[in-house]
Amino acid sequence: MLALTGIKVHYGAQQVLYGVDVTVGRGELLAVLGANGCGKSTLLRAAAGLQPMTAGEVLVGGEPAGRLDIAVIFQHIHLVRRRSVLDNVCAGALGRLPLHKSLVPALFPAEVKEEAMACLDRVGLADRAHDKAGSLSGGQQQRVAVARALCQRPKVLLADEPVSALDPAASEQVLALLAELAHDEDMAVLAVLHQPALASRHADRVVGMRDGQVALDGAPDQPVDHLYSPINPLSVETVS
Amino acid sequence: MTVLQQEVRKLTVPPKPRQPKRKIISLVITAVVVAAHVFAWNTTGMSVTAFAEGWQGMVDFIGEAFPPNLSWEVLKPSLEGARTTLWIGLLGTTLSVPASLVLALLATRGMAPGYVYQSARSVLSFLRAVPEIVFALVFVTAVGLGPFPGVLALVCHNVGVMGKLWAESIEDVDPGPATALRSAGAGRIQVASHALLPMVTPQMTGLLMYRFDVNVRSSLVLGLVGAGGIGFLINQSIRTFKFDEMLTHIIVVLVLIIAVDRLSALVRARLS
Numbered sequence: 447m448l449a450l451t452g453i454k455v456h457y458g459a460q461q462v463l464y465g466v467d468v469t470v471g472r473g474e475l476l477a478v479l480g481a482n483g484c485g486k487s488t489l490l491r492a493a494a495g496l497q498p499m500t501a502g503e504v505l506v507g508g509e510p511a512g513r514l515d516i517a518v519i520f521q522h523i524h525l526v527r528r529r530s531v532l533d534n535v536c537a538g539a540l541g542r543l544p545l546h547k548s549l550v551p552a553l554f555p556a557e558v559k560e561e562a563m564a565c566l567d568r569v570g571l572a573d574r575a576h577d578k579a580g581s582l583s584g585g586q587q588q589r590v591a592v593a594r595a596l597c598q599r600p601k602v603l604l605a606d607e608p609v610s611a612l613d614p615a616a617s618e619q620v621l622a623l624l625a626e627l628a629h630d631e632d633m634a635v636l637a638v639l640h641q642p643a644l645a646s647r648h649a650d651r652v653v654g655m656r657d658g659q660v661a662l663d664g665a666p667d668q669p670v671d672h673l674y675s676p677i678n679p680l681s682v683e684t685v686s
Numbered sequence: 687m688t689v690l691q692q693e694v695r696k697l698t699v700p701p702k703p704r705q706p707k708r709k710i711i712s713l714v715i716t717a718v719v720v721a722a723h724v725f726a727w728n729t730t731g732m733s734v735t736a737f738a739e740g741w742q743g744m745v746d747f748i749g750e751a752f753p754p755n756l757s758w759e760v761l762k763p764s765l766e767g768a769r770t771t772l773w774i775g776l777l778g779t780t781l782s783v784p785a786s787l788v789l790a791l792l793a794t795r796g797m798a799p800g801y802v803y804q805s806a807r808s809v810l811s812f813l814r815a816v817p818e819i820v821f822a823l824v825f826v827t828a829v830g831l832g833p834f835p836g837v838l839a840l841v842c843h844n845v846g847v848m849g850k851l852w853a854e855s856i857e858d859v860d861p862g863p864a865t866a867l868r869s870a871g872a873g874r875i876q877v878a879s880h881a882l883l884p885m886v887t888p889q890m891t892g893l894l895m896y897r898f899d900v901n902v903r904s905s906l907v908l909g910l911v912g913a914g915g916i917g918f919l920i921n922q923s924i925r926t927f928k929f930d931e932m933l934t935h936i937i938v939v940l941v942l943i944i945a946v947d948r949l950s951a952l953v954r955a956r957l958s
Contacts, residue, residue: 494869518869524862526884537880541871549879591866598870 447472447634448493448516448602453502455488462488464658465502470602470634475625477645477666478638480655481674486638489655490606493636494518506601514541517600521607523587527580531571531590534579535562538597558597565593569623585616592623596631603627605637609644617641621648642670751929760931764938767909767916772942774833774915775902778840779894785845790852791878797856798874810853813846822908836913840901848897855889856882892954899950906939916942 448470455463462485470476478486491497493504494516506515517538525534533551539558540548547553566572569589574582579590588608595603605624609617621637625648628635639645645652646666654662654673661673792798792806821842825835863881872880883890909917916935923932 496865496869514871516869518866520862520866522862524866526863526881528884528887529880533880537867537872538870540867540873540876540880543876545873545875548876551880594866594870 447474447507448636449503449505449508450489450493451503451505453489453492453504454500455485455492455497456500461500462658463492466655466658466660468636468653468660468663470636472634473629473632474650475628475635475637475648476651476653477649478636478653478655479640479642479645479670479673480661484655484673485658486655487606490518490604490636490638494604511602514598515600516602516604517595517598519588519591519595519603519605519608521610523584523591523611525579525587525590525594527578529579530576531566531579531582532559532562532575534590535565535593535597538562538565538594539599541598562593562597565596566590568596568627569593583616584612585619588612588616588620589623592620592627596627601633603633603635605635607638607640610640617644618647624648625650645670747929751933753930754933754937755928755930756934760934761938763919764916764931764935767914767919767935768938768942770833771905771909771915771917771939772902772946774836774840774905774908774913775898775946777837778844778901778905779898781837782841782844782848783894785841786848786852789845789849790856791882793849793853794856794882797878797882806849806853810846810849813842814850815846816843818843818904818908819911822911822913826912831912831914833914836905836908836915839908839913840905843904844897844901848893851893851897852886852890855886855893859885888957892957895950895953899946902946903943 448468450466450468453463453466453468454461466485466489468476468478468489478489480486488497492499492502493511495504495511496518504511504516506512526537529551536551536554536558539554539561543554543558547555563572563575566575569592571582571586571589571593574586579587582590591608592603603624608624609620612620621644624635624637627633628650637649639649642652649666652662652664652666652668652670653660654670656673662668662670789806789810792802793810795803797803798806818839821839822835825838829835829838859882863885864877867877867881905913905915906917906920909915909919910921912918916939920932920935920939923929923935
């Protein structure tokens, strides 16, 4: 479903991604692991169109990704805390609504609100629709962010460290929800994670990154310690 | 041996690294600031002796104003003038909101193309640079004496000030929700109305209340140049040497300003 091919990214003169190839199948939750600075979040931002690429392609279903094909869930959640949960979820539909039907929340068509309610129900928060987003716990806010992403009707879901700010129980819930969405809704879900244990429990496949390149790609229960070790085994192999 | 009785380990504080360049810059800045003050003192004709010699005249002037004339014949027009001043300040604030909002959004970095951003910033700078009193004189010649030119003058100047303050508030807001909506395909206006403005509404309302407070005081000054309100009455009583009436008007103004200031502070405190 999602194919990232030959992705290269530079920050000024510094190259951070060296032609990365990653695919995520329909109905699959792929976890991307790696140490800080290895380029995994840059890869996700490039896939989402939030980071200009030097080279490479982002394909969804074999075609160049459309504006609304990919939805993103952010580490810092990024809800408008003063607005209601429902208004925040409806905002996921902004990309397909004309301005006269979306200038203020009161103008959102009834069908968009009903769809947003269904998305909220999907993440188990339909009863909190009229609460202020800021009044929810961190885990609940992240689930609202997932509902907002669903309201975009995407084919691919990208999650950038979605559980970094959450406690272990909320992290399990959010990861389980992402896995459910991948399996039940037949979506391709790519989640950048810092917790190999969570990845092994919930992901269908794991990609490990190191120094801007893919260092492993396979089953979620394989050892990943070398991704976080200070000496790069790839470099050692090359030298030896 | 208790913890307090144990010998406390000490370490010599290392000397601060020498920064001769920074010291020279500080000296130069201090010298420039002092020189500017000396120059300003001479240019504005500041004189302690002139002030001491003229002290008696000021005391006489204030003496003639006491006691204030609190008769209903003076108090009634004074209260009506204060009411007009309040309405000028109110309309001068609220009527400037639409233009301030549009210009603030256009003058927010990243919201509009570069040339639009620069143009909006220039318009705001111009409106802010021209004082209300100059706008009032222009509008008095256009539409005649009275509160109307006062309102127009306040609107023009207030758009400049409020547009800039609002633009800076919007720029300071957490960019996260805006990024999230942009990634969901929202356009610039949708991002502004669904992410930026809801987040910055408390700050904007607080600034609006502060400007209302300032505008009521400004509308008093505008009355002096014929824009109506209690300022006009103060001007008239000075011209006709009725200083006791002038003091009555000033007392009414004082009450009005304190009331508006309290209201503004109350609203801002609730918002924060």
